[in-house]
Amino acid sequence: MSVIQLENVVKTFGAVKAVNELSFHVKRGEIxxxxxxxxxxxxxxxxxxxxxxxxxxGRVLINEKDPAVAVTxxxxxxxxxxxxxxxxxxxxxxxxxxxxxxxxTKKEIAVRSKMLITKxxxxxxxxxxxxxxxxxxxxxxxxxxxxxxxxxxYILDEPFTGLDPLARIQFRDLLLEEKKAGKTILFxxxxxxxxxxxxxxxVILKEGKAVWSGTTAEVAGDGTQNLxxxxxxxxxxxxNEGEAI
Amino acid sequence: xxxxxxxxxxxIKVSLLELYRRKDIAVVLILGAVLLLPLSFVxxxxxSGAGTYFNEIALVMVWLFSIFIALGVSSRVFPYEFEKxxxxxxxxxxxxxxxxxxxxxxxxxTAAVSALCLFYAAYVLLCGFKQGIWFSEAxxxxxxxxxxxxxxxxxxxxxxxxxxxxxxxxxxxxxVVFAMLLFGASLSALAATQNLVAKTVLNxxxxxxxxxxxxxxxxxxxxxxxxxxWLVCAAVMGYAAVYSTVCLFIADFFLKRRRx
Numbered sequence: 001m002s003v004i005q006l007e008n009v010v011k012t013f014g015a016v017k018a019v020n021e022l023s024f025h026v027k028r029g030e031i032x033x034x035x036x037x038x039x040x041x042x043x044x045x046x047x048x049x050x051x052x053x054x055x056x057x058g059r060v061l062i063n064e065k066d067p068a069v070a071v072t073x074x075x076x077x078x079x080x081x082x083x084x085x086x087x088x089x090x091x092x093x094x095x096x097x098x099x100x101x102x103x104x105t106k107k108e109i110a111v112r113s114k115m116l117i118t119k120x121x122x123x124x125x126x127x128x129x130x131x132x133x134x135x136x137x138x139x140x141x142x143x144x145x146x147x148x149x150x151x152x153x154y155i156l157d158e159p160f161t162g163l164d165p166l167a168r169i170q171f172r173d174l175l176l177e178e179k180k181a182g183k184t185i186l187f188x189x190x191x192x193x194x195x196x197x198x199x200x201x202x203v204i205l206k207e208g209k210a211v212w213s214g215t216t217a218e219v220a221g222d223g224t225q226n227l228x229x230x231x232x233x234x235x236x237x238x239x240n241e242g243e244a245i
Numbered sequence: 246x247x248x249x250x251x252x253x254x255x256x257i258k259v260s261l262l263e264l265y266r267r268k269d270i271a272v273v274l275i276l277g278a279v280l281l282l283p284l285s286f287v288x289x290x291x292x293s294g295a296g297t298y299f300n301e302i303a304l305v306m307v308w309l310f311s312i313f314i315a316l317g318v319s320s321r322v323f324p325y326e327f328e329k330x331x332x333x334x335x336x337x338x339x340x341x342x343x344x345x346x347x348x349x350x351x352x353x354x355t356a357a358v359s360a361l362c363l364f365y366a367a368y369v370l371l372c373g374f375k376q377g378i379w380f381s382e383a384x385x386x387x388x389x390x391x392x393x394x395x396x397x398x399x400x401x402x403x404x405x406x407x408x409x410x411x412x413x414x415x416x417x418x419x420x421v422v423f424a425m426l427l428f429g430a431s432l433s434a435l436a437a438t439q440n441l442v443a444k445t446v447l448n449x450x451x452x453x454x455x456x457x458x459x460x461x462x463x464x465x466x467x468x469x470x471x472x473x474x475w476l477v478c479a480a481v482m483g484y485a486a487v488y489s490t491v492c493l494f495i496a497d498f499f500l501k502r503r504r505x
Binding site for chain 2: 047050051052053070071072073074076078079080082084085086087088089093096097098099100101102103104129142145149155
């Protein structure tokens with residue numbers, strides 16, 4: 001069953017077609033990497049998946065529901081690319097705030113926060129204001145807030161940015177753990193090696209169009225290919241767009 | 246329904262934390278207290294009647310500071326969310342934009358009212374020490390109506406912040422609030438003496454502008470006049486509720502239309 005569905009989605013800003021007839025599905029329990037150069041339309045697509053903006057045409061569905069409806073977003077855990085959090089809040093206050101927005105009880109918030117603070121490696125920093133956090137620490141609290149309400153679907157925008165090698169490994173393991181628990185994950189990234197390591201599927205976006213999508217096994221092909229090669233080939237293929245690998 | 250209350254509660258709490266961890270609000274509060282409290286001990290030239298003037302000065306300061314705090318707080322909430330992009334993770338949660346408006350509004354109003362409580366505490370000290378009046382019905386009414394005033398001012402500031410830039414919003418809001426405070430009561434009388442076009446414009450302004458003067462009990466407090474009817478108070482608070490609600494609906498309309 002497809003948890004994330006985009007069907008012929010078009011989004012235009014003035015004369016610019018940010019997303020052009022984009023279609024792809026993500027099945028339950030799969031990790032999908034959403035790749036593309038800057039300006040390819042990844043962020044616009046993510047904004048539509050979160051219901052921030054509506055497509056001009058086509059359908060965007062999360063668990064067959066419209067993400068623009070608030071209650072649908074209870075199933076979504078979102079982590080923004082840059083840590084857009086309130087700097088005057090302490091780490092546990094931020095989690096308490098987001099937990100409250102998700103309708104969690106005080107007890108649920110306390111239990112999940114404690115577990116996630118440990119899981120993302122922020123033990124001892126929970127009582128510090130976020131303005132004193134490093135970029136990596138902010139990414140970690142971002143991960144914690146996305147996982148806080150135990151959603152079905154994770155939409156992660158450049159989740160590996162700013163993480164040190166150890167944190168990357170921890171985060172990668174965390175995503176694989178969530179996958180095992182049946183969670184569906186879509187993340188955008190420039191980190192092709194990370195995508196190759198953990199993704200079941202990848203979608204490569206260029207000028208708002210999906211120019212390639214398939215499993216990571218298909219990327220590997222006969223063993224002579226890797227995601228980086230495919231990615232570069234797809235981005236370079238202006239004349240013969242969509243050419244077979 | 247319970248999830249909406251939970252969400253509004255979370256938004257109010259975070260608004261309060263935000264406002265009290267920002268030092269500029271503390272500066273206004275300290276400044277207000279520093280200006281108000283000494284008035285309670287001063288007796289210039291040994292004139293006993295001078296207390297009335299100090300009372301008036303103290304009330305003007307309470308009004309000015311409370312309006313500045315209310316506008317300062319409410320006009321920055323959404324521009325800050327947009328500028329720092331905290332609006333993204335906020336709206337990614339299962340919270341409707343209308344709930345965000347309501348929560349942020351109540352948070353800003355709670356903060357402004359808590360500052361007002363401090364100002365009124367200082368004012369009561371002033372009246373107590375100067376005139377031996379620690380409580381009066383008119384004082385209670387003035388305080389309640391002042392909360393109504395802040396409800397309207399915060400709603401105007403919040404609505405404006407979603408329509409125009411922060412500086413334009415603050416300037417226009419201050420002009421409207423003080424213009425209505427000074428001339429609101431005479432607008433309809435002024436309209437009656439004008440030609441048709443001016444009369445129409447003034448009548449429209451009279452209908453849509455916030456009647457800040459409704460909330461003004463200062464003269465009653467200064468001259469120790471009796472309290473007004475509680476029915477009048479209730480009607481004015483009803484006006485505040487309706488006016489604020491209309492402003493918040495307009496704010497909601499603009500937030501829903503906003504492209505992120």
